[in-house]
Amino acid sequence: MPRDDVPLDQATFDRVLAEELAKGTDRRVAEGRARSAAVRAHRAANPDAHAEAAPAPAAGTAPAAAAAAPAAAPAAKPAPAPPAVAAGVAVAAPLTVPQREAPLPTGNLPTPKKGAPDKHRLLAIVPPEGIMRVEREQGDRVHTWPHLLIEEFIAALIVFAGLVVFSTFINAPLREVANPNLTPNPSKAPWYFLGLQELLRYFHPMIAGITIPTFILVGLAAVPYVDRNPSVKPGDRKVAITLFTILFMFGSVLTIIGSFFRGPGYNWVWPWAQGVFFEL
Amino acid sequence: MAKIKLPSPGELGDRVRDSEVWKSIFRPGSIFRKGYKDTSRDRALATMNNVLYHLHPTKVKRHGLKLTYTFCLGGISFFLFIVLTVTGIFLMFFYRPMADVGGAQAFTDMQNIRTSVFFGDLVRNIHRWGAHLMVLSVTLHMGRVFYTGAYKPPREFNWVVGVILLFLTLGLSFTGYLLPWDQLAIWAVTVGTNLAAYSPFIAKQANFLLLGGAVVSPDTLLRWYVLHVLALPFVLVLFLAVHFWRIRKDGGISGPL
Numbered sequence: 454m455p456r457d458d459v460p461l462d463q464a465t466f467d468r469v470l471a472e473e474l475a476k477g478t479d480r481r482v483a484e485g486r487a488r489s490a491a492v493r494a495h496r497a498a499n500p501d502a503h504a505e506a507a508p509a510p511a512a513g514t515a516p517a518a519a520a521a522a523p524a525a526a527p528a529a530k531p532a533p534a535p536p537a538v539a540a541g542v543a544v545a546a547p548l549t550v551p552q553r554e555a556p557l558p559t560g561n562l563p564t565p566k567k568g569a570p571d572k573h574r575l576l577a578i579v580p581p582e583g584i585m586r587v588e589r590e591q592g593d594r595v596h597t598w599p600h601l602l603i604e605e606f607i608a609a610l611i612v613f614a615g616l617v618v619f620s621t622f623i624n625a626p627l628r629e630v631a632n633p634n635l636t637p638n639p640s641k642a643p644w645y646f647l648g649l650q651e652l653l654r655y656f657h658p659m660i661a662g663i664t665i666p667t668f669i670l671v672g673l674a675a676v677p678y679v680d681r682n683p684s685v686k687p688g689d690r691k692v693a694i695t696l697f698t699i700l701f702m703f704g705s706v707l708t709i710i711g712s713f714f715r716g717p718g719y720n721w722v723w724p725w726a727q728g729v730f731f732e733l
Numbered sequence: 734m735a736k737i738k739l740p741s742p743g744e745l746g747d748r749v750r751d752s753e754v755w756k757s758i759f760r761p762g763s764i765f766r767k768g769y770k771d772t773s774r775d776r777a778l779a780t781m782n783n784v785l786y787h788l789h790p791t792k793v794k795r796h797g798l799k800l801t802y803t804f805c806l807g808g809i810s811f812f813l814f815i816v817l818t819v820t821g822i823f824l825m826f827f828y829r830p831m832a833d834v835g836g837a838q839a840f841t842d843m844q845n846i847r848t849s850v851f852f853g854d855l856v857r858n859i860h861r862w863g864a865h866l867m868v869l870s871v872t873l874h875m876g877r878v879f880y881t882g883a884y885k886p887p888r889e890f891n892w893v894v895g896v897i898l899l900f901l902t903l904g905l906s907f908t909g910y911l912l913p914w915d916q917l918a919i920w921a922v923t924v925g926t927n928l929a930a931y932s933p934f935i936a937k938q939a940n941f942l943l944l945g946g947a948v949v950s951p952d953t954l955l956r957w958y959v960l961h962v963l964a965l966p967f968v969l970v971l972f973l974a975v976h977f978w979r980i981r982k983d984g985g986i987s988g989p990l
């Protein structure tokens with residue numbers, strides 16, 4: 454649907470839209486292209502109507518001309534405004550860029566270093582319709598407001614409601630005051646470290662407590678640099694997915710064992726028979 | 734006597750929304766500003782003229798909204814972090830990290846929060862359960878990112894930032910675990926930190942640095958308190974800023990698959 458806040462040429466819009474659709478372009482992209490073509494067509498047909506929207510040629514080139522004013526002699530060849538003069542001036546030039554007779558720099562401008570690129574692109578010429586032109590594939594996009602924000606809001610609400618209800622009915626534990634001389638049996642780390650504590654049963658503490666955790670963290674961080682397979686399709690990533698799933702399951706199983714299947718003396722218990730020795 | 738005609742609530746609302754103050758707060762496009770139209774233009778402006786523009790572009794890929802792509806897990810982790818910050822600040826008003834011989838202030842303060850502070854018990858529960866939930870949601874978020882292959886170029890570095898965030902989340906949770914200063918706290922921390930005593934070469938130093946002594950002591954409590962309420966959250970926020978900035982710079986949410 455053409456928006457009504459920018460004037461555009463309806464005939465061009467319809468024609469380009471039909472063309473793009475015939476090419477099989479996505480409808481959103483097609484509409485964008487049709488709109489930008491229509492805006493440009495409208496501007497080309499009514500140059501005066503946009504006088505205040507886009508600075509007139511004279512106004513657009515004014516800073517460059519003013520800076521170069523002392524050198525009244527016209528330049529030998531038409532050159533784009535020299536960088537030093539144009540620096541910092543972003544000009545919205547009109548549709549057809551006029552041939553500018555910019556004089557060559559006089560004064561003592563610094564001589565460029567040898568081998569330096571002979572042009573510094575400090576000035577961008579932005580055609581008036583530029584900000585409306587569809588430059589890249591828009592893809593299938595929706596507005597953040599309301600679509601995404603409402604979704605995020607609802608997710609936050611659900612989590613918060615769940616947390617409040619849970620916290621109303623279930624108290625966080627608070628045992629007796631700390632006593633360094635009285636070791637509880639069993640003594641367990643917080644649940645997210647129980648996988649490591651479980652490993653202590655099988656390995657030397659240096660392996661279980663230092664080597665393996667370091668390896669996990671460094672290994673995780675290295676994942677994107679090791680897995681150079683560019684595809685994100687699950688079918689193309691069988692090895693990566695299998696490895697990760699095995700490791701993830703391994704960690705989960707160790708954590709569950711450490712949490713629920715270990716009792717006094719950190720010995721094996723069946724939670725349904727001897728009870729659960731686990732606190733959060 | 735001339736009757737003063739009070740404006741109706743509707744008129745009052747209109748007048749407030751017409752005031753300079755209101756308009757200076759809610760920029761054009763804000764849904765709270767008069768004249769908001771549900772047009773493409775105002776929808777875009779609603780994001781653009783809002784502090785949210787730091788987090789979200791005006792438009793997002795449609796598939797990114799599908800619940801089964803992100804499961805909202807990153808967002809939920811962030812939300813939990815905010816909830817934990819707010820409830821944590823509340824708890825700080827009533828808690829002193831002291832446990833010197835003769836009176837474990839930290840512990841009695843905890844009891845006090847549970848029994849005498851208005852809503853203290855509820856807030857403490859939310860803080861504790863929320864912390865466990867955050868560890869879980871961050872871990873699951875990592876899983877989601879892995880299974881969608883979202884760490885692939887150009888998002889490699891954001892995954893690394895994520896691993897750091899995971900580490901910091903665990904650090905926050907673990908340092909917080911000590912603060913109630915009950916039997917659960919010091920022994921869980923003793924078991925957890927005993928492992929540091931096995932680091933190669935720097936075992937003694939590592940342990941001393943972590944505990945402020947050879948064993949878990951009141952010095953450890955102060956140290957972990959500062960880490961928990963100040964140092965780690967500060968670092969986490971820094972990395973969160975990088976994380977969110979990179980999501981946008983890397984072209985928004987990845988995919989579709």
Ligand code: HEM
Nearest residue numbers: 803807808810811871875883891892895896898899986987
């Ligand atoms: C405090 C913890 C974290 C928070 C608050 C957080 C937050 C977020 C949010 C809000 C997103 C947007 C997409 C979504 O919601 O899924 C995201 C994306 C992402 N996160 Fe996290 N994150 C955290 C930890 C992690 C971890 C542990 C990893 C991986 C090791 C990770 C890696 C990524 C990557 C690669 C993306 C881009 C995903 C994509 O484009 O599909 N983040 N994160």
